[in-house]
Amino acid sequence: MRILRLKSLENRHRVGKPPKLPSRKVLVEILNDLSSVLYPNRLGTGQRSNEGIDYFVGHTLDIALTALFEQIRLECRFKAEQNNLPDFNCRESAAAINQEFATRLPRIRQLLDSDLLAAYEGDPAATSLDEILVCYPSMIALINHRIAHELHLLGASLVARMIAEISHSATGIDIHPGAKIGASFFIDHGTGVVIGETAVIGNHVRIYQAVTLGAKRFPKEADGSLVKGNERHPIIEDDVVIYAGATILGRITIGNGSTIGGNVWLTHSVPQNSLVSQSKVDSEIITNSP
Numbered sequence: 020m021r022i023l024r025l026k027s028l029e030n031r032h033r034v035g036k037p038p039k040l041p042s043r044k045v046l047v048e049i050l051n052d053l054s055s056v057l058y059p060n061r062l063g064t065g066q067r068s069n070e071g072i073d074y075f076v077g078h079t080l081d082i083a084l085t086a087l088f089e090q091i092r093l094e095c096r097f098k099a100e101q102n103n104l105p106d107f108n109c110r111e112s113a114a115a116i117n118q119e120f121a122t123r124l125p126r127i128r129q130l131l132d133s134d135l136l137a138a139y140e141g142d143p144a145a146t147s148l149d150e151i152l153v154c155y156p157s158m159i160a161l162i163n164h165r166i167a168h169e170l171h172l173l174g175a176s177l178v179a180r181m182i183a184e185i186s187h188s189a190t191g192i193d194i195h196p197g198a199k200i201g202a203s204f205f206i207d208h209g210t211g212v213v214i215g216e217t218a219v220i221g222n223h224v225r226i227y228q229a230v231t232l233g234a235k236r237f238p239k240e241a242d243g244s245l246v247k248g249n250e251r252h253p254i255i256e257d258d259v260v261i262y263a264g265a266t267i268l269g270r271i272t273i274g275n276g277s278t279i280g281g282n283v284w285l286t287h288s289v290p291q292n293s294l295v296s297q298s299k300v301d302s303e304i305i306t307n308s309p
Contacts, residue, residue, distance in 0.1 A: 038097045041090040041178050047185055049090070052083035054162055057128050061152050080121075087178075088117040091170075094177045116173045127165045130202055134161050137203040141225050156190035157206035167196035198232075200224075201257070208263075215252035221275075224255055227263040235269030235286055256291070 055063040056079050059072050063079070095109035135158065138151045145151050152158055163186035171179035179196035187193045191210040194200075198214045201222040206212055211229035214220070218232045234251040254272045261267070262281040273279065274291030283295055 133202040137205040157209045160190045160192040171196035217250045218252035219254045221257035226261040231266045
């Protein structure tokens, strides 16, 4: 079956012109522009007067949205060709997605402000909100995720996934654009964090490096192919802390106010205000006999 699918793909690319995909390089530029629009004084090109900021935001947003429209249109054309819909109006569809995405930027900014404050309150090493914004990889990851998540919800799933992988490459934090993340989310350090497609994270959640919110198993269809889109990742309720190296698998629920200790392997739900830690580690001091 796999050989046949690969052969079919090979033939498709050899016959005629293959459909053009969105550009990773262009999406990097779009992300930079959107970040500058969201935080013009810190992620833009420097201090300006109020009038100068307004002009910069308007001009940069216009450039970013114009470029984003084209990338969404390319994704639409690619999907239309895959589904044998050559007459589908991708220009109209892409314009609708792009316009709705633009209306969601203020909400994205609100969520990111809450993430900034959560990082400042949760990290004793943080000296200012500005430091977090320009230095912390978790903020880069969350800016990109909150953009990608809205595009994912609006139907631009390929563009959203490409943004997620650009962010993963830059930060070492792997968040699928389908993951639902509430306000005031803080990832401390961040390297090696993995958050799966159907994970749901509440408000005021803090996690540390190398945490995995993953799937426990992968159900298959009758033909042996993997089931797609099923809810297979954890639900993390409000005010939860998950320490470094914890692995939480399957569609389980971590109740409000719980703490999950470092390196815990967890595959069952826990009620609110739980404290889950490793079993006691035995230790022995060995001394050399005289």
